[in-house]
Amino acid sequence: MPEAGGGPAVVTGGAGAVGSSLVRALLARGAEVRVIDDLSSGRRDHLPSTDGRLSLTVADVREPTGYADRFTGATEVWHLAANSDVRRGSENPRVDFDQGLDGTFRVLDAARRRDVPRFLYTSSSTVYGMPTVVPTPETYGPLLPESFYGGTKLGSEGLVSAFAHAYGFRAWVFRFANIIGPRMTHGIFYDFFEKLRRDPTRLEVLGDGRQSKSYLRTEECVEGLLVARDRASETVNVFNLGSYDQTSVREIAEKVVAVHGGRARIEYTGGSRGWVGDVPQQLLSVEKIGRLGWKPRLSSSAAVDRTVDEVARERGVVR
């Protein structure tokens, strides 16, 4: 197995919401960080402005010639670049196949060619489909995703495991609940605020509002990623990351409307799912990572409250 050390870290998707927080945490720990991002949903100004230890290569992960040299001498690759909008994949399944599965294959192949000893991959709770065990542990199966996004995350997990075993590097797979915090460019908070900006009198909510999911703040998520990297030592280490409880879409809609002055009428489109492939209930068991010493500090609702206030401030919405 190639030697792991404290050398440069490559972060694909490092200009995105989770990636830019991870980059900050890695820099704070003294690492040199090389970001590879095509800026499709991420933004250059999401990255800290001047730090000699940080570089950005604007490239599509599906085109390794544009970035493979950045892997030379790296001791870890964090692979986050992907379509991160589950709904987009339900409209065009090719998006997740190309950016998710093909992109992951290309990054894995580039990493093994340069003997990078650690590979860390951000997967999703969507790999569980509609689990019958809730909170859902990492050992749950069979894994039958219901979205193309979840299907290609699961396929990517398989590729990560196969590459790790074939080429002797260590891998981590993180199955995220809903991760929320600064620098988001899509998702429920973004959608609700955007809809109210366009029409402050009504908020259309997809589904019946009873969809309930677990929300975790980005900074806590990043702490979990680093704890698992530092303390887990299997060939392939799989961890859920989420909070202990859930928040319904109705609660989020009501909080956003309240911040907007409370005048908007909430209109539900009906049905238990927001879109094809949406999973109405999601709650992950976080006992496994808890045994390594990481625990969510905020409840899901507290994470939601903080994020609603933060997005309101970012967008200049005053209560």
Ligand SMILES: NC(=O)c1ccc[n+]([C@@H]2O[C@H](COP(=O)([O-])OP(=O)(O)OC[C@H]3O[C@@H](n4cnc5c(N)ncnc54)[C@H](O)[C@@H]3O)[C@@H](O)[C@H]2O)c1
């Ligand atoms: N935020 C969540 O709730 C959540 C939940 C489960 C899994 N994830 C996963 O975590 C990762 C980060 O998600 P996020 O919320 O920060 O999303 P994000 O959209 O903010 O970040 C994704 C980043 O990848 C970049 N990117 C996309 N396709 C690329 C390509 N082909 N080549 C190079 N760069 C590309 C984008 O420009 C963006 O900067 C993704 O893999 C996502 O699927 C996120």
